[in-house]
Amino acid sequence: MDRLLGEIIQSKDNFVCKHTGEELLLIPLKDNVADFNQYLVLNELGAYIWDLLDSQSTFGYLHEKVYAEFEVSSTQLKTDLEQFIVSLHQYTCKQ
Amino acid sequence: MNPIGSACVAGYHFALFNQSSLPIIFDIGFSSFLKEQVPCADRNLSFHEGFIEFDITARLYQAKNNDQLLWEIVDTNKGRWFLVYHPENGNLQQQAQYDSKQGSWTIHCKSEQHLNEDVLNPLAYPMAPLLWYQLTTEEPLLLIHASGIFDGEKGRIFAGFSGVGKSTMAKIWQQAGAQIINDDRLLIKKENDGTWRMHNTPMYYQDEPKSAKLQHIYFPYHHPSNTHDLILGAKAIAQLLAFTIHHGYDIKHLLHHSLIAEELLKDLGAAKLGVVPNEQIVLFIKANE
Numbered sequence: 001m002d003r004l005l006g007e008i009i010q011s012k013d014n015f016v017c018k019h020t021g022e023e024l025l026l027i028p029l030k031d032n033v034a035d036f037n038q039y040l041v042l043n044e045l046g047a048y049i050w051d052l053l054d055s056q057s058t059f060g061y062l063h064e065k066v067y068a069e070f071e072v073s074s075t076q077l078k079t080d081l082e083q084f085i086v087s088l089h090q091y092t093c094k095q
Numbered sequence: 096m097n098p099i100g101s102a103c104v105a106g107y108h109f110a111l112f113n114q115s116s117l118p119i120i121f122d123i124g125f126s127s128f129l130k131e132q133v134p135c136a137d138r139n140l141s142f143h144e145g146f147i148e149f150d151i152t153a154r155l156y157q158a159k160n161n162d163q164l165l166w167e168i169v170d171t172n173k174g175r176w177f178l179v180y181h182p183e184n185g186n187l188q189q190q191a192q193y194d195s196k197q198g199s200w201t202i203h204c205k206s207e208q209h210l211n212e213d214v215l216n217p218l219a220y221p222m223a224p225l226l227w228y229q230l231t232t233e234e235p236l237l238l239i240h241a242s243g244i245f246d247g248e249k250g251r252i253f254a255g256f257s258g259v260g261k262s263t264m265a266k267i268w269q270q271a272g273a274q275i276i277n278d279d280r281l282l283i284k285k286e287n288d289g290t291w292r293m294h295n296t297p298m299y300y301q302d303e304p305k306s307a308k309l310q311h312i313y314f315p316y317h318h319p320s321n322t323h324d325l326i327l328g329a330k331a332i333a334q335l336l337a338f339t340i341h342h343g344y345d346i347k348h349l350l351h352h353s354l355i356a357e358e359l360l361k362d363l364g365a366a367k368l369g370v371v372p373n374e375q376i377v378l379f380i381k382a383n384e
Contacts, residue, residue: 016346017333018353025329025353027336032156034349036337041329 001059001082004089009053011092017050024050040091046084059085085087101133101141103304105282105294107230110136113215115144117206120214122223124297128304138230139199142217146190148201156344158221165221177223179320186290189222191231200226219298227282227296227340232348235285237355238340243293244268245277245307250293251380252281253313253368253370254338260315263372276305283309283359291359311384314338318369321376323383331365332356347355 016034018025024047026040042050045066052065059081067077098110102125110133113119119142121129148172157167166179177308179189190203202222206213218226224238231238241254242265253264265278284292294306314326314334326334335356343347364384370376 005316016349016351016353018329018357020329020332020357023329025333027333027349029343029346034336034341035345036333039329039333043334 001085004085005053005057006057008025008043008085009055009057012053017030019047023047039069046088048089049081049084052053098133098136098139101130101136102128102297103130104128104227104296105230106286107137107234108134109226110139110140112141114141115215116340117144117249118212118214120209120216121218122216122220122299124299124303125218125223126301128297137198138226139197139218139224140170140217141199141201142215143201143203144206144215146187146205147173149176152230156342158167158342165185166225179225182221191222191225195233223297224280224340228342231282231340232345232351235355235358237283237335237352237359238296239283239335240279240283240338240340241281241296242278243281243307243309244273245276246271246273249311249384250276250307250309251311251313252283252293252309253315254335255315256338260317260370260372264315264370264376267372267374267376271374273306274305274307276307277302279353282348286360289362291362309363311366311368311380312359313366315367315368315370318371320369321371322367322369323379324367324369326367328358331360334367335360336364 014029016027016029020073022044027034027036028038049062052062063077063081067074096112099113100111102109141178151169151171153170155168155170158165163182164180165182166177169176169178178187181190183189188204192201202217204215204217206215210353227238230236239254240256241252242250242261244265253261255261262278266277269275276293280296282294282296284294286292291309292306295302332353336353339352
């Protein structure tokens, strides 16, 4: 998971991020041009995780922060967080 | 030097300064947008004869239509310039420099023959749309691929790329008594009173300046039946931005446009619209608003 996280973090500069309400709009940049056909909308939790992602972030760190912020069981959070990171990695690294 | 007149687009006044000894002409689409009076200018346009020499040190951005280069931004030993090209033969048509602090454009072009006279045509396409685009990066404006209609009560825009039925939709509404503001390109502006209006811009054909209050935004697509699906939040912003005109040379412009789009969509409804292109769509839309 930490390897995937590292690759997501490396790709963050390739996106324009726009917070709107509780959602976060990600717009990929290709050759410095926004590609609106490939945008992604993250919900409140996804946006919270995206904003946490920096060079210090590990799976354990994210788990700890999300667990403290949202009402969710630790086991369920681990499963959901893994699925989210895999999906987010597929999206960010295919752009 | 006194201005020779002004051009008014979407309520913004462009003062026109002729720094050459030649007469200035404009594309036919400008004719109803030009005024002899010069109210308090929002931007200044200064026209010069001939090109200047400089050495290009970097090419920063190129705007193309299919494979045709329309304009590019270059760094030179004499600052940053827009180089604007003829849309068909690709020849250099204008050199332009923008001073954002002064709100002033300096535009150089070569003379051409018009009615047996040497003249300058400094805003020949695609220079003018570049002016409107630059304006959107600094003002509460979006430049959008859309048709816009006003039926006497409400203004609606139908946004989409070529082929989704923007012009067809505009004609259907026109047959139902509505006014077409434009069927291809519009400026959407947040007015000082907080309302939103759509404005036409000078096109390649003659038309009067038109504007109307804007209430609804639609994203039409061909469908076997008429359908109406509201879109909200970030998806609506992305959908709207997909049809607004952007150039990627400064990410701040995109962030500015996304902020305007967010404000717009807080105030107005947006929906995806499955369309059967006949007169029934007018009643269908009104019934779903």
